[in-house]
Amino acid sequence: MKIKLCGLFQNCDIDFVNEAKPDFIGFVFAKSRRQVSAEWAKAMRPKLSSVITPVGVFVNESVTTIAKLLNEGVIEMAQLHGNESEIYIRELKTRTKKPIIRAVQVISRADIEEKQDTVADFLLLDHGAGGTGESFDWSIVGQVKKPFFLAGGLKADNIEQAIRAAKPFAVDLSSGVETDGKKDRGKILEIVRRMRNE
Numbered sequence: 001m002k003i004k005l006c007g008l009f010q011n012c013d014i015d016f017v018n019e020a021k022p023d024f025i026g027f028v029f030a031k032s033r034r035q036v037s038a039e040w041a042k043a044m045r046p047k048l049s050s051v052i053t054p055v056g057v058f059v060n061e062s063v064t065t066i067a068k069l070l071n072e073g074v075i076e077m078a079q080l081h082g083n084e085s086e087i088y089i090r091e092l093k094t095r096t097k098k099p100i101i102r103a104v105q106v107i108s109r110a111d112i113e114e115k116q117d118t119v120a121d122f123l124l125l126d127h128g129a130g131g132t133g134e135s136f137d138w139s140i141v142g143q144v145k146k147p148f149f150l151a152g153g154l155k156a157d158n159i160e161q162a163i164r165a166a167k168p169f170a171v172d173l174s175s176g177v178e179t180d181g182k183k184d185r186g187k188i189l190e191i192v193r194r195m196r197n198e
């Protein structure tokens with residue numbers, strides 16, 4: 001099981017993930033209390049362990065901005081968490097060879113069916129707008145054509161149940177590894193250790 005830890009925004013968060021070594025981390029470039037600037041991400045990128053893949057999280061951002069961050073190597077994957085159309089994703093794919101993740105707000109199984117033929121490389125199934133700390137009903141996931149990240153309110157005490165129910169390619173956590181709105185080193189180390197069955 002792959003693990004992504006999203007919403008790093010403090011310098012110490014880089015130290016926490018370098019110690020834990022999740023497969024992916026996320027920098028949120030969209031408007032959010034976890035929003036980071038391109039300058040900060042650029043400065044943090046060389047400090048990030050080479051075994052961790054950085055993902056940029058965007059909401060209705062310009063294709064040019066995303067392609068620049070990908071092609072400069074600040075991020076290695078782009079997660080589209082807004083209302084980006086298939087035409088938009090096709091355009092982004094003409095500007096970069098790097099993988100694209102399309103987020104889906106899952107209210108019913110129909111939401112997954114509608115998006116699963118996307119030209120994006122991965123889906124990301126989430127409760128809502130992103131970073132809310134709330135979950136959806138994992139039992140409605142069923143078969144999905146694309147490999148998918150499972151997100152939304154995942155934490156130490158529900159993650160095993162979520163994996164059993166939805167069988168994702170990767171799990172994605174943000175609020176669940178925070179305490180008082182900041183990334184928590186202990187929670188980060190614990191969740192990665194659990195996912196690695198150590």
Ligand SMILES: O=C(O)c1ccccc1N[C@@H]1O[C@H](COP(=O)(O)O)[C@@H](O)[C@H]1O
Pocket residue numbers: 006007026028030031032033034035057058059079081124126129130131132133134151152153154172173174175176
């Ligand atoms: O984390 C954010 O602030 C955020 C803002 C805008 C779009 C997506 C965002 N995060 C994504 O939300 C899920 C995890 O959320 P949580 O565990 O429920 O807090 C994950 O995909 C993040 O990339």
